[in-house]
Amino acid sequence: MEWLGDHLWAAWLVLAVALGAAEMLSLDLILLMLAVGALVGALVAVAGLPVVLQVLLAAGGATAMLALVRPNLIRRLHSGPELITGHNKLVGQQGVVTEQLSAHTTGRVKVGGEVWSAAPYDETLTIAPGAVVEVFAIRGATAYVHPVGELL
Incomplete structure (x- = not known):
């Protein structure tokens, strides 16, 4: 348990990789946004900030990605040239x-x-x-x- 406390950044990184891999199966871009939040948590953990702050910033990063980035990506992926038949x-x-x-x-x-x-x-x-x-x-x-x- 002491190792986990010293290397919490690694746990965040493993979570980010797992969410990124799971995104390959869903292709909804939701898990990818959560993975970015986990990367934020890993960066905060590397900075040595408390666990509560890591969780809050990771959740905030994931929420921001879901609210601000994902809608634009979805719109761009689903739009295309107008097809007149x-x-x-x-x-x-x-x-x-x-x-x-x-x-x-x-x-x-x-x-x-x-x-x-x-x-x-x-x-x-x-x-x-x-x-x-x-x-x-x-x-x-x-x-x-x-x-x-x-x-x-």
Whole structure:
């Protein structure tokens, strides 16, 4: 028992390693934060401070890690690029008119390597074949497009 009193830092270090190893099984980042708290306890023990202070600082370090660091890590791990699937991925892309479009006749555009039935987004427009258009919306199987302005 006297050895433990003289080498309490080693007990804290063993606890930190055990919690770190257990984290490999859970992957929740909770045990890792507790392991950091145990490392704080080990550092305080190395400084020779009383056991009560070691426990309080270790608990405070673990609590601070759980409250301040873990939420940011979880948010960063779970976020990623926004994935747009289906026909919505065509909105904003440019295409070429293959059949004339007007408010009264649905034409065709080639967008993203596919041919879509299309209508002008602005119903007052007529868009000739060969015009470059941008897809503003897709409703059902019809792409609503608007001509891309040309720079002069």
